[in-house]
Amino acid sequence: MALGHLRRAAAALLILPVLAGTALAQGGDPPPNRVLRVVPHADLRTLDPVSVSVVITRMHGLMIYESLFAWDSQLRAQPQMVGEHSVSPDGLVWRFTLREGLRFHDGQAVTTRDVIASLRRWMARDVVGSHLGARVAAMEAVDDRTFEMRLSRPHAFVTYALGSAVGQIPAIMREQDAQTDPSRQISTTVGSGPFRFNRERWLSGQRVVYDRNPDYVPRAEPADGLAGGRVVNVDRVEWLIMPDAASAAAALQTGEIDIWEQPALDLLPVLTRRREIQVDRLNTLGTQSMLRPNSLFPPFNDPRARLALAYATDQAEVMAGGWGDERWWRRCDAYFVCGTAYGSEAGAEGYARPNLERARQLLRESGYNGERMVFITSTDIPPIGRMAEVVASNLRQIGMNVDLQVNDWGTVITRQPRRDPPSQGGWNLFVTNASGATMQHPLTNIGTDMSCEGRNWSGWPCDEEAERLRAAFLDAPEGAERTRLAEALQRRLAEVQPYRVLGQVDVPYARRANVQGMLAAPVMVFWNIRKQ
Incomplete structure (x- = not known):
């Protein structure tokens, strides 16, 4: 009798995942x-993901779309x-x-019709894509x-x-979606990736829900960074929007949430004392913090005003204000990330x-006269x-009339691409962060693209010499010459300041100890993860 009970129990355990998947397919809720x-970190x-370079949208894109290639944990394609694939x-x-x-x-x-349409749209929008696109003579389906x-010229x-x-990101979409005007955002969410966007359960400002794609066929290789097999071991991923750090910390401690992507640093001592919580770094390159000026309008259309920002800001003061304990951040004036x-x-x-005196002098030379x-x-x-x-306080010390306008993050990121004058809904300055994986290379560093066609990232700086050096770097053979050109480009950027590097930070994440399989990647991804 006991043996029969054990056999029935074992059979029940074997069919539980199948029943859970069936319930999910029928619109039910999977087990906890x-x-x-x-x-x-944001709503x-x-x-x-082809219309903006915002990290949360990139994370969303990686859930539901795929790309032709993917970077492994060493940032190799x-x-x-x-x-x-082959090359002549x-x-x-x-x-x-x-x-x-x-x-x-x-x-x-x-x-391939979907792929070609998707690549063309991406090449019209992205810094990396546009550089490659400038050398693409044709793309044709076989x-x-x-x-x-x-290509019209080789590209390394x-x-x-x-x-x-x-x-x-070069997300591959359906042809009918990818044919949307590159300047217009698409609202469809049909990809081929390991998760499906659950639009019915999406509630802006509260939650975002993704369900496992039961039809997805992962690669056979082990997961490595963003590369390899994207094997999904859960039925659903829920992003729960909790702007209040104390609430998020409490939810992690009670087990109401499994992962906190960017925990408040001042709460880390509390979290690290709990054995059921693990605090770790997502990758070794960290994050670069920056102050981005708008180079379309005075005074920051003059490089002297942009250089004044560098002389006026104290990296240690800014980073301590933003990130607290110095063990998480460092001074760094390298555009392409210290330690790379x-x-x-x-x-x-x-x-x-x-x-400050040098900053005031440069500001006067740029023609600034107290404008808002x-x-x-x-x-x-x-x-x-x-x-x-902190930055606003630094700039007021050199006589700048700063109007610090605080909005929700969604408003900020929709305002950033606007080219209107600051007095008509535009802007002069903003602070943001970018992953070290983004900023460590002249091809991918979105802030150092100073091409003068106006297709570069919000802020739109223009400098022909910086672009000449960047192009020479990208054409140079790997080795000493490429390193020399990278340093020459750094010197030019330090002079013309497309943005002020504020420092470098290792942003930790926190998870419950029963969550295993987190991958070292440029952004957090949710395949390969198991809940024990």
Whole structure:
């Protein structure tokens, strides 16, 4: 009798995952141990990962879309949607064949028509994409699974670009979605990735819900960064929006949530004392904090005014204000991130410490005469709001008339791309953060693109010499010459200041100890994770 009970119990355990998946497919709720509850750093406001470079939208994009290649934990490009690829001896003709089993969430097979339309839209929007796109002479389908990309000149970073996890990601969408005007955001959410967006359960400002895609076929390789097999071990991921840090900390301690993506640093001592909570770093490159001026309008259309920002701001004061304990942050004046292959601080020696008199002089030389400076920020992401307050105080000390306007983060990110004059809804300054993976390379660093066509990132700085050096770097062979050009580019950037580097921070995350399988990646992803 006892043996019969054991056999029936074992059989029941074997069919539980199947029943959970069936319930989910029918619109029911999976059991708690199959739901991963996460407090993200911000609310999701924009659904189109090709329209904006906002991190939360990028995280959303990686849940539901895929790209042709993906970066592993060492930021090397590995095939993702691509099964096979080749390049001609002259480096001008690339041929890509999609792997089998790729289907969109609506059941349609992914074809090269979808891929080509998606890449064209991405190349019209993204810094990395536009650089590659400038050398693409043609993209043509060979058949439904194979296409060719013909270049006018060789490009050393083709697969690296096609796997980009920074800026606006090269997400592969359905052809009808990808044909949307690149300047317009799409509102559809049909990808081919490991999760499906659950629009019915999405409640802006409260929760975002993703369900496991039961039809997704992962790659066979082990997960490594964003590359390899994207195996989903839970039935649902819920992002719960909790702007109040104390509430998030309490929820993590009681087990109401499983992961807190960016815990408040002043609460870490409380969390680390709990054995059921683990605090860790997501990757080794950290995050770069920056002050971005708008170069379209006075005074920051003059590089002297932008340089004044560097002399006026005290990195230690700003970073301590934003991030607290110095064990989490460091001074750094390298545009391409301290501690990396191209992390030189050359040219920044003069403003390693504040020089307010020099800042005032440069401001006067730029023609500034007390005009109101619109500084947009938000307290929804507390470190950003606190850093902005410190920077505003620094700038007032050099005579700048700062109007610090605090809005919700969604308003800030929708205002950033506006090119209107500051007096008509535009802006002069904002503070933000960008992942070290984004900023560590001249190709992917969105802030150092100073191309003068006006297609670069919000702020739109223009400098032909910086662009000449960046282009030379990207064409140079790997090795000493590329390193030399990276340092020359750093010196030029330190002079013309497309943005003020405020410092570098290792942003930790916190999770319950029963959550295993977190991946070292440029942004947090939710495949490979198990709840024990």
